[in-house]
Amino acid sequence: DARVTQTPRDKVTEMGQEVTMRCQPILGHNTVFWYRQTMMQGLELLAYFRNRAPLDDSGMPKDRFSAEMPDATLATLKIQPSEPRDSAVYFCASGLATTSGSTGELFFGEGSRLTVL
């Protein structure tokens, strides 16, 4: 059963530390999204890639967040330095863009729950 895999599932760290979250999208999917979910803001789009190229990262705080796709099987989201306000659940999702370019169904990973003390 194909699924999106995220690591770590849970991470507790101290303010100022670097955090790296990893995602393995479903094989054959050509779009990858990073979302952050909090009670107050809901699901916020941080960045997304199509065919490994970054298309939009306007939702990310550029000074501390970075997103990359070093290859088709790995997407990473890095926070350096982390702050308490970064505490949230970070979801990775992958999908297959249609021939018209629009995004179809997204398949989400189980999320990485980050707590920054």
Add this chain to the structure above:
Amino acid sequence: RKEVEQDPGPFNVPEGATVAFNCTYSNSASQSFFWYRQDCRKEPKLLMSVYSSGNEDGRFTAQLNRASQYISLLIRDSKLSDSATYLCVVPNSGYALNFGKGTSLLVTP
């Protein structure tokens, strides 16, 4: 207007009731729409797509009103297992998917 707006609820309904959620969106150029379901402490999962002509899947019916820029989800004969948060999803101009904050539904015995 925010890109995607939903009434957060919660909607508390008894088993067997019919309940409807609405969602408004700001991007008039959006072509495809979705409803996702998210259970507590789980990831969102696709519930159904929303087509221009409306679509039905068992007890669930989704409708689109382009003129007023809103989509709706109707759940008939509510089950306890329908308790979840329902997320309205609208693509932005760049084909990324924007999620509403969700509407919480609690179905009680």
